[in-house]
Amino acid sequence: MEPTDTGEPDYYHRVVDCQWACPAHTDVPEYIRLIAQGRFTDAYMVNRESNVFPGILGRVCDRPCEPACRRGRVEEKPVAICRLKRVAADHRDDIAGLLPKAPAQRNGKRIACIGAGPASLTVANDLVPLGYAVTVYEQYGLTGGLMRTNIPAFRLPADVLDDEIGQIIGMGAELKLNAPVKSLKALLGGGAYDAVFVGSGAPKGKELDVPGRNESNRVHLGIDWLHAVAFGHVQSIGARVLIIGVGNTAMDCCRSSLRLGAQNVKVMARKSREFFKASEWELEDAESEGVEILVNHSPQAIVTADGKVTGMLFKVLEYDLADGRIVAERTVGERLIPCDDVILAIGQENAFPWIERDLGVEFDRWHVPKVDPVTFQSTRAGVFFGGDAAFGPKNIIWAVEHGHQAAISIHRHCQGLPVTERPARGVTLASRKMGIREWSYKNDYNPVERRLVPHVALAERFKKLKIEVELGFNPEQTALEVQRCLNCDIQTVFTAPLCIECDACIDICPVDCLTMTANGTEAEISGRLKAPRRDLTSPLYVSAALKQTGRVMVKDEDLCVHCGLCAERCPTAAWDMQKSTVSIPHATSDETPCQKQATRKSA
Amino acid sequence: MSTPKPKVAHPSLPRNSLGLTRRDYEGGMSTLCAGCGHDSITAAIVEACWGLSLEPHRLVKLSGIGCSSKTTAYFVGEAHGFNGVHGRMASVATGANAANRELTYIGVSGDGDSLSIGLGQLAHAMRRNLNMLYLIENNGVYGLTKGQFSASADVGTKSKKGDANTQPPVDPALLALSLGAGFVARGFSGDKPQLVPLIRAGLSHPGFALIDVLSPCVTFNDHEGSTKSYAFTREHYHPAVEADFHSGAAADFIAPAESISVDYREGEEVVVPLHDGSHVHLKKLDPGFDTSDRAAAYAYIAAKLKEGQYVTGLLHADPAAGGDLHAANRTSATPLNRLPFERLSPGAAKLASLMARYR
Ligand SMILES: Cc1cc2nc3c(=O)[nH]c(=O)nc-3n(C[C@H](O)[C@H](O)[C@H](O)COP(=O)(O)OP(=O)(O)OC[C@H]3O[C@@H](n4cnc5c(N)ncnc54)[C@H](O)[C@@H]3O)c2cc1C
Ligand SMILES: Cc1ncc(C[n+]2csc(CCOP(=O)(O)OP(=O)(O)O)c2C)c(N)n1
Ligand code: SF4
Ligand code: SF4
Ligand code: SF4
Ligand SMILES: [Mg+2]
Numbered sequence: 008m009e010p011t012d013t014g015e016p017d018y019y020h021r022v023v024d025c026q027w028a029c030p031a032h033t034d035v036p037e038y039i040r041l042i043a044q045g046r047f048t049d050a051y052m053v054n055r056e057s058n059v060f061p062g063i064l065g066r067v068c069d070r071p072c073e074p075a076c077r078r079g080r081v082e083e084k085p086v087a088i089c090r091l092k093r094v095a096a097d098h099r100d101d102i103a104g105l106l107p108k109a110p111a112q113r114n115g116k117r118i119a120c121i122g123a124g125p126a127s128l129t130v131a132n133d134l135v136p137l138g139y140a141v142t143v144y145e146q147y148g149l150t151g152g153l154m155r156t157n158i159p160a161f162r163l164p165a166d167v168l169d170d171e172i173g174q175i176i177g178m179g180a181e182l183k184l185n186a187p188v189k190s191l192k193a194l195l196g197g198g199a200y201d202a203v204f205v206g207s208g209a210p211k212g213k214e215l216d217v218p219g220r221n222e223s224n225r226v227h228l229g230i231d232w233l234h235a236v237a238f239g240h241v242q243s244i245g246a247r248v249l250i251i252g253v254g255n256t257a258m259d260c261c262r263s264s265l266r267l268g269a270q271n272v273k274v275m276a277r278k279s280r281e282f283f284k285a286s287e288w289e290l291e292d293a294e295s296e297g298v299e300i301l302v303n304h305s306p307q308a309i310v311t312a313d314g315k316v317t318g319m320l321f322k323v324l325e326y327d328l329a330d331g332r333i334v335a336e337r338t339v340g341e342r343l344i345p346c347d348d349v350i351l352a353i354g355q356e357n358a359f360p361w362i363e364r365d366l367g368v369e370f371d372r373w374h375v376p377k378v379d380p381v382t383f384q385s386t387r388a389g390v391f392f393g394g395d396a397a398f399g400p401k402n403i404i405w406a407v408e409h410g411h412q413a414a415i416s417i418h419r420h421c422q423g424l425p426v427t428e429r430p431a432r433g434v435t436l437a438s439r440k441m442g443i444r445e446w447s448y449k450n451d452y453n454p455v456e457r458r459l460v461p462h463v464a465l466a467e468r469f470k471k472l473k474i475e476v477e478l479g480f481n482p483e484q485t486a487l488e489v490q491r492c493l494n495c496d497i498q499t500v501f502t503a504p505l506c507i508e509c510d511a512c513i514d515i516c517p518v519d520c521l522t523m524t525a526n527g528t529e530a531e532i533s534g535r536l537k538a539p540r541r542d543l544t545s546p547l548y549v550s551a552a553l554k555q556t557g558r559v560m561v562k563d564e565d566l567c568v569h570c571g572l573c574a575e576r577c578p579t580a581a582w583d584m585q586k587s588t589v590s591i592p593h594a595t596s597d598e599t600p601c602q603k604q605a606t607r608k609s610a
Numbered sequence: 611m612s613t614p615k616p617k618v619a620h621p622s623l624p625r626n627s628l629g630l631t632r633r634d635y636e637g638g639m640s641t642l643c644a645g646c647g648h649d650s651i652t653a654a655i656v657e658a659c660w661g662l663s664l665e666p667h668r669l670v671k672l673s674g675i676g677c678s679s680k681t682t683a684y685f686v687g688e689a690h691g692f693n694g695v696h697g698r699m700a701s702v703a704t705g706a707n708a709a710n711r712e713l714t715y716i717g718v719s720g721d722g723d724s725l726s727i728g729l730g731q732l733a734h735a736m737r738r739n740l741n742m743l744y745l746i747e748n749n750g751v752y753g754l755t756k757g758q759f760s761a762s763a764d765v766g767t768k769s770k771k772g773d774a775n776t777q778p779p780v781d782p783a784l785l786a787l788s789l790g791a792g793f794v795a796r797g798f799s800g801d802k803p804q805l806v807p808l809i810r811a812g813l814s815h816p817g818f819a820l821i822d823v824l825s826p827c828v829t830f831n832d833h834e835g836s837t838k839s840y841a842f843t844r845e846h847y848h849p850a851v852e853a854d855f856h857s858g859a860a861a862d863f864i865a866p867a868e869s870i871s872v873d874y875r876e877g878e879e880v881v882v883p884l885h886d887g888s889h890v891h892l893k894k895l896d897p898g899f900d901t902s903d904r905a906a907a908y909a910y911i912a913a914k915l916k917e918g919q920y921v922t923g924l925l926h927a928d929p930a931a932g933g934d935l936h937a938a939n940r941t942s943a944t945p946l947n948r949l950p951f952e953r954l955s956p957g958a959a960k961l962a963s964l965m966a967r968y969r
Contacts (some may be wrong), residue, residue, distance in 0.1 A: 081618040099731025341642040443644075452616030507840045509645040509828060510800055514653035517633075518620045555844050568618055578828045 008529055008559075010551040013500070014456060015342060016432040016604055019587040021546075022564050023495045028075035031057040032591045035088055036496040040610035042449065043489040049610075050095035052105060053168040057591060059120040059129050059175075059407050062167045066160055066477065069286065069402040076581070077493050080541075081518070081568055084457035086491045087480075094310055094485050096167075102174075107136035109179030114138030116201045116421045121188050124152025125403045126394025127206030128172060129410025131180040131564035133594045134417060141180045142200075146187035150176075152208055156234040159259050160473035161266065191362045195390075200418075202389045202417045205362075205376075206410070209395035211352040215251060219309030224315040226309055229256045229352030236263050236472075245347025246270045249319055249560040254284035257352035261298045264350070266472045273344065274300045274323065281331065292476070292552055296465065304342065308404060318345040319559055354426030355400040366390075375399065382426040391416055436585040439497055440574070446584060448497055449573040449608075452517075453490040460484075493569045498587045501560055503551040505581035512573035512582055513537065520566035526552065526559045541565060615639055626663040635660045637687040642677055647799030647825030647840075648747045652684045654802050655716070655745075658809035659686055670706055670715045674699040674728060677754045678720035678747035678825070697728025700735035704935070705740055708730060713938055714813060715742035722752040725761035725780045736789040736818050739932030743812040743819045745783050747799075749827035750838035757830025768835030781915060782822040783925055787908045791933030792906070793819035796922045798847050799826065799838060815931035817932050824920060848919040901927050 013019065021027050025035040034053050041050035054061035058068075068089050076085030101106060116139050120127035123145035131141045149155055151168045176182050188194055194203060212228035220226060225245065229252070235241040248264045250257045253276040261272045274293070276283065279302045283290065294300065304321040311317065321342050327335040357375055362368055367387035369377045376385055378392045385392055393409030395401060416426040437445045461478045462468075468476055480488060513521050519538035524569065527530070532547065533540055540547075545565035574582040615636070623631040635656045640649050659669065666688035673679035675696035682691050690713070694702045699717050709716060724732045724746050734737060735744065752762040759767075762782070763775040786794045793815040797805040803905065805823065812819035824843050826832050832839045837846070907926040914921045935941070 080621075279807070452618060454617065507645065507828075507832070508800060508844075509647065509840060510650040510653070510802070511645045514650055515615065517616050517618050519623075520620075539622055541621070555841055566620060568616065570613060570616055570618075576644045576649070578643065 008526060008532060008547070008549045010503075010559075011546070011548045012508075013548070013587040016434050016589070019434050019436070019496075019498050019544075020432070020589045021459045021496060021586070022567075023589070024075040024077050025072035025086075026496070026589060028071045029057070030071065030405045031059075031411065032589065033057045033072070034496070034589070036492055036494050037588075037610055038095060039088075039091055039489050039492040040494070042091055042485065043449075044610055046071050046610070047095050048100045048102060048105070049099040049260050051099040051102065053096060054092055055102075056593075057411075058404060058411075059132050060125060060171045060403065061092050062171050062495070063095045063109075063163060064097035064122060064153060064317065064404060065089060065091075066167065067154075068092070068404055071404070072178055077495050077568065078491055080566070082456070085316075087457055087460070087488050089458050089478055090458075091485070091488060093479050096329070097496075103177075106178060108173055109234060110138050112138065112392070113140055114421075116140065116202065117142070117199060118202050119144065119188075119194060119200045119206045121194075122146075122152055122205075122207040122394075123172070123182065123184075124149040124206055124208050124394055124406060125154060126208075126396070126406040126410045126413075127152075128175050128205060129407045129413045130204045130206065130393070130417065132175045132178070133411060133414035135175075135178045137181050137594060139417075139420065139421075142310075143176075143180055143182050144186045144188050145184050147183050147300055150182065150184070151207075156237050157230055157256070157259065159233065159237070159263050161476050162259070163260070164473065164475050183456075187361075191390075192366055193366070195366065198283065200496070201421050202391065203389065204410075204413055204417065205359075205392045205396050206394045206406070207359070207396045209355045209357045209400040211356045213352065213356060215306060215351045215353060217308050218315075219307055219311050222309070222311040223314050223316045226349045227351065230355060232350055233259055236267070241267070242355070242515065243267050244269050245316075247346040248272045248275045248343060248348045248350065249346045250350045252276075252352035252354070253300065254352060254354070255286065256355075257287055257350075258285050258293050258570050260287040260294060260350045260352050262295050263472075265296055265298070266469055267495050271349075272298045273346075275304045275306065275319075275344075276300060276302045277305050277324070282491070296468070307341070310343065315348055317346060318343050319349055335524060342431055355395070357396060357399060381412070381429065382416045383409055384416055384420075384426055385412060391422060411593050415592065418594040430528055430595075433590045435588045436498065436500060437588075439584045439586055440580065445576050446571060446575075448494055448584075448586075450488070450494065450497070450569070450584070451490075452493075452568065452570055453487075455491060457486050457491065458484040458488045494587075495569050496587050497569055497571065497584050499562065499567060499569070500571060500583050500585045501548070501550050502581050502583070503553060503560065505579040506550075506553050506560065506577075507579055507581075508553055508555050509578060513575040515572045515576045517567055517570060517572070518566045520563040522561045523553070523556075523558045524561060525557075528576070532559075532561055536561065536563060538563070538566065585602075624675060626660055628663050628665065630660065630663075630666075632656060632660045635666065635686050637682075637684045640681070640684045642680065643827075643829045645824075645828035646677065646753075647749065647827070648678050648681050649684070649824055650799040650802065651718075651745070651747055651823050654797075654799075654805045654809055655685045655718075656804070657752070657806045658813060660689070661806070662906070664714060664808055664813070666715050670713050672699050672703045672706070672715065672717040672742075674723040675751065675754070676720035676723045677827075678718060678749075679723055680754075681747070682718050689758070695838050696712040696954075697723050697726070697731055699723065700728065700731035700740070700744075703744075704735065704740055706740065707740055707742065707935065708939060708941045710947065711741065711941065711943070712945055714883045716813065717742055717744045719744065719746055720760070721750060721754070721762035721782075722760040722926060723748060725785075727753075727784065727841055729780070731734060733789055736786060736791045736820070737933075737936045738938070739790075739792065739817045740935055741817055743809070743815070743821065744847045745809070746811075746820070747823045747825040748782065748822050749825050749831055751827050751831045755828060757827065766836040768833070770830055770833055772835070781911070782820065783921075784908060784915075786820040786822075787904055787911075787926055790932055791870075791926075792817045792928050793821050795819075795821045795924045796925040797823045798843055798920075798922055799823055801849075804849060804923060811895070811924065811927075815927070816929055824929045826920075845922070846919055848914055848921045849923050886930075901925065903927070904931075924926065 023198045038050040038053040070089045073085045079085040120143045198341045212230045245265045248269045303324045307320040323340040325337045369386040378397045393413045394406035522537045524535045542565045548562040550560040571584045574584045671682035671691040673682045751757045761780045795808045857935035
């Protein structure tokens, strides 16, 4: 094999699994070390740079980083990355002085953002400090989008939203509430805006076409119902509630029902548990509150009498599985389940009744706009989409990343630069060696298991609709949880000419991920590794030929736990532990990356 | 601060017939210099003990004084251990062997510990055919006391400061051949595919087994001009029974009878299939070389040493060689710790009658 080119910016980034998996590439190990040092404000600012809403995301992020976490490869549970983010947000100082502001002299360009959800707010966050006049149009009287109207306050309190959204508006964005955009044509027509960002979300709940659907006002569409609950329009519900669907919306519907007086709440799933869309932790929370989840029930009809729901009829199914996939299904019975309310929570769709079809903004045959996945530009130059509006319902962190990318595009568009040319990512490395067996970070492997976040007692939770259920880690838990991070950004960096082939690194590596062997094809080398590869998609590191025998040093990055022992045992520092800092470009006043974090000392 | 080796391991780490993984055969964290050859030998011992499915509590580790002698603390943490005084490991091993012949004994020593101060002890252990594996971690210096030449330093080799050694070396392999050892081998810390099978074989040999392992001292003897550095050793070591070094293929020990039964021509590499379907590459020795022929092995090694080559691999094996310590000294077949107290300590009356014989 050819020697691995570690200069390629994604090489070391990939090794930091959480950061790589995070849509916005949050520098997770860096902020965890800062928390470990008690530097909560710095930890918050590192987060904010990429994910913009650490307090919000520290509570409700979908956490794609956690299943990726390297800790999960050597132990059952990953680091509680998300809960640590909340620790930084809860304990930080006032950051008003640390946030950028709109410059006194604006740049003369005007941007309209449609919707005050996380996607639009991120665009404002990135562009206002550059001098753009950003106007955010929101149809409702409150900001936040689905984060406020659909995510219940017992998971995400209003003051957290107010605070983090206030930071952005406070930079100098113009917010227009109760200002629905009814015509894109009208908005574009006057030429008042140099670019428009559509961050209007995916606001339409999917319908269920069964008999009885329209015979009672006690059959609700999940996202509309949650919205009505959030705004106080709905304050009660019947004693027996059936939720149809088992995604995250269903979880919020069932838990909200309990708080509005329901006694018996059942979530009805068509398939078995391994096919559920809801996150494991949301399922756990719902079940711990007494929600029952029934599997293999396929809805047939809603049974009503005099405009009231009396029950719902289901087919009971049985499935044959092969390799985790359904290969056959059979009906084994029918079941009528009595209930007073039915909430449909089977998905969302985009809807753009306010975008005229003759503007050059093209839609496909499912009425989804044609959006470039890199630039976020629509088929009309200067009109950009992001968040749920772009590719259908995703989550907050994706909305944020879309916002960052769209902001880069808008900034380039306004300067007359091609939006397809993107600023490059970069990586810098700095050694962490201080002396013999002495490192400027803690590389002890701490075997503690994942800490569990304390919750408000069950009896207390239901007293009021808006009591936040999770309490956040206490100091003792935080202190233990931060030590579970393996510091994957402290990279093992190899310098082939220094190696004297003493075998020390090979012998000490606890997970046997190093091998010195003759060079060959990838298959040959893979067959000679000290321990077998587990993930063939994760690349092997292969060095240049070594001086004494011409063999190569091979490392299986997938297995490494970053204990640093190879570097500690290496007599010549051929292996060294070096901190990598990945610079993720955002819209900036000049186009060169790597100029962020100029003032903060890294952990 | 030295970081302890974390208990995490590769999820598919294989288990031996006792259900143990290689990690279960580790000991404490080494405090030797980073890159010391001795640490690699420790890793090879771990691998060999695991591969033989030795029960950790049936292994006895013995050593003297030196960096090499410290290493018994770094493998098989659950075994018995005795760290004796400088050069006196063989005496302790003899006593232990006499008291309990059922255990497996491994002694780890250095060239200073065994060839300077402990040479007399080593010689008599061989003479008595003590049933043990005696491993010399040979770096040509007294590492622990900061790198003075030892008795294995070659003539002309340079110290770190640049002084040349003038006194001729004692070669442990030649010494063992002349004193009648039944198993003599030489290895190199940087060649585990060869060393691990040698250690397995040495541990299995019924009688005294000596393995001289070239083991560079990275701190005091790894410079230019040294004949025991990594670079020099790699250039001058001459594998006799060489496992396929470059592919690193895991090779099993091959019985001498098998290795010489292969038909090969001079200078050729031969592939020998093993019972489990894997194979080992053997490098041919001179025509007529026979690992069971002590005199031929001696002549061959000595001649190669003259050419500046260290012959490595299994050099001589004769399971029937040597005397029997236990027969000669009429030791107890039952380990002393299992004899009833009355037999171990016959009492005052017996002592009095014994003493009466000398009055
Ligand atoms: C019940 C539920 C629970 C969820 N839970 C989570 C969770 O725990 N974690 C997570 O990460 N994600 C969660 N999500 C998804 C997440 O909320 C969305 O993916 C995210 O909010 C999308 O952001 P956005 O900016 O694209 O749009 P939105 O948040 O939908 O914001 C769009 C905004 O645009 C406004 N708007 C729409 N049209 C117009 C118009 N014509 N003129 C003016 N304003 C307009 C809307 O009023 C709204 O305020 C959940 C979603 C639902 C439905
Ligand atoms: C009776 C006695 N004399 C001298 C010493 C000092 N001493 C300690 S270790 C050592 C030499 C060790 O050399 P070697 O056995 O080759 O071990 P290495 O450190 O090279 O592995 C000496 C002379 C001692 N400890 N005890
Ligand atoms: S840091 Fe080095 S010793 Fe530790 S697991 Fe990774 S490669 Fe192995
Ligand atoms: S410890 Fe260092 S010098 Fe020794 S083999 Fe490993 S990289 Fe090479
Ligand atoms: S001094 Fe030499 S022999 Fe001793 S530990 Fe260091 S390298 Fe090894
Ligand atoms: Mg020595």
